[in-house]
Amino acid sequence: MNSSLAHAITLAKKASTPKHVIEQAIARGQGRSLSGATLESMKFEFMMGSNAFILDVETDNKLRALQDVGLIIRKHKGRTAATEFFFSRLGRVVFERHDKVGLDEIMDEAIELGAEDLEADDEGNMVIWSQPTQTIQIAQGVAKKFELNILSSEIIWSPNEDTKSTVDSVGDVKKLSELVEALVECPEVQAIYSNATKGESVPEEEWAAFEDNTDS
Structure with a gap:
């Protein structure tokens, strides 16, 4: 088991995450379902209003995933559409x-290894x-040195700055929150990416209900 997965499992146990959820995550990390079937990757692209979404899905039954995920999207007034051009495929490592040790200390080594940008998140963790x-x-070079x-090392769909969509209505944010909450409940949905960004009139707590369930 790699160190990143082991650390994630430790955090999950501390957060009292149910055992079956942890076991499912371990299995998926090994490319299989709990039944032992091989998992296949799928990508869903859709719009909800003016907001673009991409879903990373892993399943042992593509037809079932198409039906289950598609039903959630349609139920929340989403529509299938090409959205990849709203995003860029990037690597993101969180230490x-x-x-x-802070960003100043790791910057030179990270750039030498291929980093394009460095920042600190809201908790002070270092993001490359x-x-x-x-x-x-x-991930390996900076961690070792x-x-x-x-905390995580992954390839994600990052929304392009010039195509982000501002959400100014609390009502619209609530609809987005209901959508992503339903998607999170679907075990085959592994990641949710959106180009939605918070408008000035939207309260932080309302936005957090949406943002905390996305991976952008």
Whole structure:
């Protein structure tokens, strides 16, 4: 088991995540379902209003996934559409906050390994962005040199700045929240990406209900 997965499992146990959910996550990390069937990857692209979405789905039955995920999208007034051009495929590595090591310390090494951007998230964790092909070597190289814990290392769909869609209505945010909450409940949906961005009139707590369930 890799260190990133082991760390994620430890955090899940501390958060009292049900055992069957952890077991399912481990199985999916090994490319299989709990029954042992091989998983296949699927991508769903759709719009809800002016907001673009991409879903990463893993399933042992593509027809069932098409039906289940499609039903959720239609139920929440979404429509199938090509949305990939709203996003870029990027690598994202998140290192756990460290009292003695920060962005300034890891910057040179990260850039040498292929990093394109570095930032700190709201919890002070260090986030490195790169092209997908550089993600693994950045995660391994920076973690080893600075003895940092890897919270996540993944390839994601990151919304392009010039195509983001501002959501100004609390009502619209609630509809988006209901959609992503339903998608999160679907075990085959592994990641939810959206180009929606918070408008000035939307309260933080309303936006968090949506944003906390997305992976962008």
